Amino acid sequence: MTSPGVHLREITDANRDAVRALRIRRDQKQFVASVSKSLKQAAATPEANPWYRAVYRGDEPVGFVMLSWSPPAGPFEGRHFLWRLLIDKRYQRRGIGREVLTQIAELVRADGAAELLTSYEPGEGEPWPFYRRFGFRPTGEIDDGEIVLRLRLSAR
Numbered sequence: 001m002t003s004p005g006v007h008l009r010e011i012t013d014a015n016r017d018a019v020r021a022l023r024i025r026r027d028q029k030q031f032v033a034s035v036s037k038s039l040k041q042a043a044a045t046p047e048a049n050p051w052y053r054a055v056y057r058g059d060e061p062v063g064f065v066m067l068s069w070s071p072p073a074g075p076f077e078g079r080h081f082l083w084r085l086l087i088d089k090r091y092q093r094r095g096i097g098r099e100v101l102t103q104i105a106e107l108v109r110a111d112g113a114a115e116l117l118t119s120y121e122p123g124e125g126e127p128w129p130f131y132r133r134f135g136f137r138p139t140g141e142i143d144d145g146e147i148v149l150r151l152r153l154s155a156r
């Protein structure tokens with residue numbers, strides 16, 4: 001399924017509350033922090049070089065994505081790490097998450113990177129099949145109990 005009209009927008013005073021109101025299912029909470037928590041974490045860890053956007057479908061906020069964008073130091077120095085991704089429970093399984101990954105991969109590739117990293121917490125209902133279908137593969141590393149994945153980006 002494809003989801004036309006999906007795009008990323010900056011989070012400002014005008015849409016912050018609407019984006020913070022996005023919700024995942026209760027049984028998914030082990031896999032990703034809330035938008036509010038992620039925004040607080042972003043503010044508290046500038047050294048991770050947080051980069052985040054709201055996901056919109058048309059004029060409707062439907063998700064949130066945050067990366068650690070090529071931080072200048074630390075374990076993921078100079079690399080692009082998909083830190084948070086969530087699609088509101090009302091909008092899941094409509095191809096929106098895949099479209100977000102497509103757009104993020106393109107932005108990261110345009111930044112000159114050869115790979116996009118992420119990690120997930122294993123468990124019932126884990127997002128691994130979603131990432132695997134997109135082309136992510138395990139690196140063999142475990143980071144704080146999470147399985148680290150890599151998507152190789154082709155140069156153009």
Ligand SMILES: CC(=O)SCCNC(=O)CCNC(=O)[C@H](O)C(C)(C)COP(=O)(O)OP(=O)(O)OC[C@H]1O[C@@H](n2cnc3c(N)ncnc32)[C@H](O)[C@@H]1OP(=O)(O)O
Pocket residue numbers: 001024028031032082083084085086087088091092093094095096097098099118119120121125126127129130131133
């Ligand atoms: C770095 C991190 O933040 S890891 C945590 C990721 N976030 C979460 O787990 C929070 C809860 N889940 C979500 O927010 C969303 O369901 C996401 C982000 C995992 C996926 O977004 P969606 O918009 O629902 O996925 P989308 O509809 O684009 O699915 C793409 C493909 O993956 C599959 N898929 C999506 N989620 C899952 C899942 N949990 N299990 C199995 N398959 C899945 C879809 O069936 C589809 O397959 P297809 O190519 O055969 O059609």
